[in-house]
Amino acid sequence: MGEPAKILFFCHLWLFFYNLLIGEEEGSMNIHAGYKKNRKPVYYHKKVKDREIQSLIKDLQSKDGLARQYAREKLVSMGRKVAERLADLLNHPDVILRWEAVKTLSQIADPDSIPLLITALYDKDEDIRWVAGEGLIAIGFPVINPLLDELIKNPGSFFLRKGAHHFFTGSHDYRDYPEISDLISALDAPNAKINTPGAARMVRQALARNNTAAS
Known part of the structure; x- marks a missing residue:
């Protein structure tokens, strides 16, 4: 093989390995990019659905004390998102429902609920007034x-x-x-x-x- 042929051969060989190397790197990058694009976050916040809140609030009227307690604890776990939904219950004729609403607000203990808990201090039921006071103490x-x-x-x-x-x-x-x-x-x-x-x-x-x- 003459000298020009050898040079041409090695040039083709170098280009072959160069293209092979670049192709692998690009493929790896594409795979990685696709993984990042399609990857879902491990942690995410669940949106509180209105119908779930409504169902739990309805359960606060249950004659079953354990059902009411479960509903209250679930509402408390949702935090301040449910506070405004409980506001209308403070004037409800059912004393048990009013108590449950005030108890929920007291356990959430969010400063935004201060006006609601102060309003509950006017309630004619002594137990409700006491729970409202405890909620205010918790807020501080x-x-x-x-x-x-x-x-x-x-x-x-x-x-x-x-x-x-x-x-x-x-x-x-x-x-x-x-x-x-x-x-x-x-x-x-x-x-x-x-x-x-x-x-x-x-x-x-x-x-x-x-x-x-x-x-």
Whole structure:
């Protein structure tokens, strides 16, 4: 084989292996790209379906206590998504359904539910008012200003004052404020309707001073 023929032979051989190598790499890349494109995420969030929520809310009216408990626990696991769906139940004539709705909100303990739980403090049923108070205690600090506003606006409500007393005596983190002790005393006093608004304003001012000092 002459010299030119040898050179041509090795050129063809080099091109053969080069194309073979490039083809394998591109195939590998295509396979990898296809895998990434078609791969499904391992974790994903399930959307809460309206009909599932409706079914669980319906089960809150069941005569079977275990069925109600199961429905409540499922609703609690869904979190704040169901809170607004429970709002209409707070005025339902069925006391058991109202209790279940307030209990669910209390266990979710989402700050967005504070107005609903404060509303439940006006309920004529004592057990419902107690559960609402427990829910407010579970939420904690974000409750204070809305509850103070409600006391200033409607100090004549015995149920509201009793619910506020429940909250402030149960929230031990705030017992160091002398103004809160004064408010608790005002809520219990014979002239509570008169003294409560002023005591509530004093608590608000004390908290504002504390926040200013902390910043």
